[in-house]
Amino acid sequence: MSGRPETLFPLFAGLETLEGVGPKTARLLEQLDITSPRDLLFSLPYAVVDRRRRETIQGADLPQTLTVEVTVGAHRPPRNRGGAYRIHVEDSQADFQLVYFHARSDYLAKLLPVGARRVVSGKLELFDGMAQMVHPDHALPVDEADDIPEFEPVYHLTQGVSQKVMFKAIQGALTRVPDLAEWIDPTQVLKENWPDWADAMRTAHHPEAMDDLSPNAPARARLAYDELMAHQLTLALARLRERKARGMVSIGSGWLRGKVLEALPYRPTGAQLRAMEEIAADMASEARMNRLLQGDVGSGKTLVAFFALLVAVEAGGQGVMMAPTEILARQHMEGLHPLAEEAGVVLEILTGRDKGAERRAKLAALAAGKIQILVGTHAVFQSDVEFSDLRLAIIDEQHRFGVRQRMELSDKGVAADVLVMTATPIPRSLSLAQYGDMDVSVLDEKPPGRKPIRTAIIGTDRMDEVIDHLRRAVAEGRQCYWVCPLVEESEVVDLTSAEDRFKRLRAVLGDGVVGLVHGQMPGAEKDAAMAAFQSGETSVLVATTVIEVGVNVPNATIMVIERAETFGLAQLHQLRGRVGRGEGASTCLLMYQAPLSEGGRRRLEVLRETEDGFRIAETDLEMRGAGDLIGTAQSGLPRFRIADLERQANLMAIAQSDARALLDKDPALTSDRGKAARVLLWLMKQDQAIRLISVG
Known part of the structure; x- marks a missing residue:
């Protein structure tokens, strides 16, 4: 796969080769991320003006x-x-x-x-x-x-570039559109009645009515599909490379898992058992496991993860579980500890805090294979950490752990199987965009014994009633989280800062009853406040959103979220999941400040109606759009020019199976359709994929 195919040269020439585009216009267009005629073609019009002549x-x-x-x-x-x-x-x-x-x-x-x-x-x-x-x-x-023109397309512009200049430049780029061989599965093209690539491009730039601008118009849908297909081909090539990189065959005897199952006070859910089987089968195969375990708050991911670690131990090896923060690593340690006792396996934790002799002793035990399961932060990847026989790496809750980091893990010579866990339910279209190279196990049932959480929506004008309710609950020995919007840094002065709320609650409930945690505190103070709440020493924890992920206090049964309308849906769902973990019935109070915007009201109502994280995530995607949902900048989520992940979610799934099917038949992309697909990858600037083919 030497270089860019010649048919595409005219599309990747300089902008100034187009009539009417001088150096100044070319510089201005760069602000729209347009550096070649190809980029102009992918800047589709967003409106159309009817300029048909009238009498x-x-x-x-x-x-x-x-x-x-x-x-x-x-x-x-x-x-x-x-x-x-x-x-x-x-x-x-x-x-x-x-x-x-x-x-x-x-x-x-x-x-x-x-x-x-x-x-x-x-x-x-x-x-x-x-x-x-x-x-x-x-x-x-x-x-x-x-x-x-009878129908004039309207384009997104930048300062200094007029519609006229843009229109002319794009008309110029359209004269260079080559006829390309078809890379989409022919049955898909027929079924959807899609034009070929060149026709689709021409049609998309000559809309004749508003309908032609809809994501479902055949020309637009086809061009969107091309983008998704190129993206999924890239992920599928990465997956192929990962699977070809021989993994380790880890076949467990099942006896450790049997001991733990017997000791459990309940039976795992069907979803948990299914996921356990899928993971064990992956670990037993020669290909390297690359699986995503996706489960909502409280769906029992820890147990599934532990069973995966036990397979590694039963097979005579070691497993590691990595968490993004120290607090979470400690929490995993606490969650796994009783299970490890039942199984009789050696479990240790390694974080940045381990220094000197203690650290050296742990490293020696690890290298000798005496520690069977290690829990830790990224510290477990430092160069002096050596395992005796690492077979499974579990990475917890990492939006920030993209395809690239997963590849780095394998570049460490770690042929270990990889399981990524996320507690954020991600709508299917997005999980395919982000994790398309992985196989996915979903935990969509709640384990027995989790009680539903009652959710109420209350105006801030009823603050006194809420505090009164809280005083009674604390007297009964219950614990409560009180979440405030972010601390003082915010320009918006009216967002009550956590400090003020803390003082007011302390005045009402008494000293030593209320703790405070926020982002500006030094780590040690934060840990101390969390520990005091976990041990039940304090009854109320006033916090900013630092408590979102993973904190486990079964006795906490009340969650008050102040100015709930300023939070995102997914965030509110994660926060609510901090309660309802113990015996007691739990309540979540969403406090809002009137007047509520339409979107704000809808978000709070969705939460009141359902605890299903996947339904909540779908609504969130409809309301906010894909980029916002995961924060595009740090999500590793691709930026599509044409495809619209909210409205074209179904296309993403088709593109994934199409890309995988093509590579199954033709892994080196040498067939006619394979060669066409190579051209698509060049056209879509998927350099990473092109490198993968040339190496593969």
Whole structure:
């Protein structure tokens, strides 16, 4: 796969090779991320203006854009500087005015000579009972009027680039569109009635009605699919490489898992058992496991993860579980400890805090294979950490752990199987975009014994009632989280800071009852406050969102979220999941400040109606869009120019199976369709994929 195919050269030439694009325009277009004719083609119009010619403006609904042939009448220059220059014009049945500001009269006299016939096109509006067109978009002699397109596409612009310049540049780029061989499965093309790539490109840039701009219009859907397909091909190639990199075969005897199952007070859910089987089968195969374990808050991921670690131990090896923060690593340690006791396996923790002799002793035990399961932070990947026989790496809750990091893990010579766990339910289309190279196990049932959480929506004007309710609960020995919007840094002064709330609750509930945790505190203080709450020493923990992920206090049964309307849906769902972990019935109070926006109200209502994280995530995606949902900057989520993940989620799934099927039949992409797919990868600038083919 040497270099870019020749057919694509014209599309990747400099912008200045296009007619009407000089160095200045080229520099301005760079601000829109447009550096070649190819990028212009992928900047589709977002609107269309109907400029079909009419006989007269008579009877038109104003304001609207109209195109009509007129006779030019009298010119009325402005009386004072900066005033309006007016020109009277008449069509076959009615008259109106053309209005210009800051225009030179000699220029207008030449453009619109009195008595001449002209075709004008622009937005006509009523002003003081008179129809007027301010700065027409076009004013041309009748014999040149064919230059005005009947339907004019409207493009996103940047300062200094006009619609006219953009339109012309794109028309130029369209003359370079080559005919390319088809890379999409022919049955898919037939079923959807999609045009080929070149036709789709031409059609998308010549919309004739608003419907042509819809993501479902055949030309647009096809171009979106091309983007998704290229992305999924890249992920599938990465997956192929990962699977080819021989993994370790870890076949467990099952006896450790049997001991733990017997000791469990309940039976695992069907979803848990299914996931355990899928993982064990992956670990037993020669290909390297690359699986995502996706489970909502409280769906029992820890048990599934522990069973995977036990397979590694039963097979005579070691397993490691990595968490993003020290607090979470300690929590995993606490969660796994009783299970490890039942199984009789050696479990240790390694974090940045381990220093000196203690650290050296742990490293020696690890290298000798005496520690069977290690829990830790990223510290477990430092160069002096050596395992005796590492077979499984579990990575917890990492949006920040993208394809690239997973590859680095394998570059460490760790042929270990990899399981990534996430507690954030991700809608299917997004999980395919982000984790498309992985196989996915979903935990979508709640284990027995988890009670539903009652969720109520309350205005901040009822604060006194809430505090009163809290006082009674604390007297009964219950614990409560009180989540505030972010601390003082926020410019918005009216967001109550955690400090103030802490003081007010302490005044009402008494000293030593209320703890405080926020992002500005030093780590040790934060840990101390968390520990005091976990041990039940304090009954109320006032916190900013640092408690979102993973903190486990079974006795906490009340969650108050202040100014809930300022949080995202997924965040609210994660916060609510901090309660309802013990015996007691739990409540979540969402406090909002009136008036609520439409979106704010809908978010709170969705939470009140359901505890299903996947349903919540789908709603979140509809409401916010994909980029916001995971914070595009740090999510490793690709940025698509045409595809719309919210509205075209179904296409992503088809693209994934199509890409995998193509590579199953033709892993080196040497068949006709394979070669076409290579061209697609070049066209979509998927350099990473192209490298993978050339190495593979």
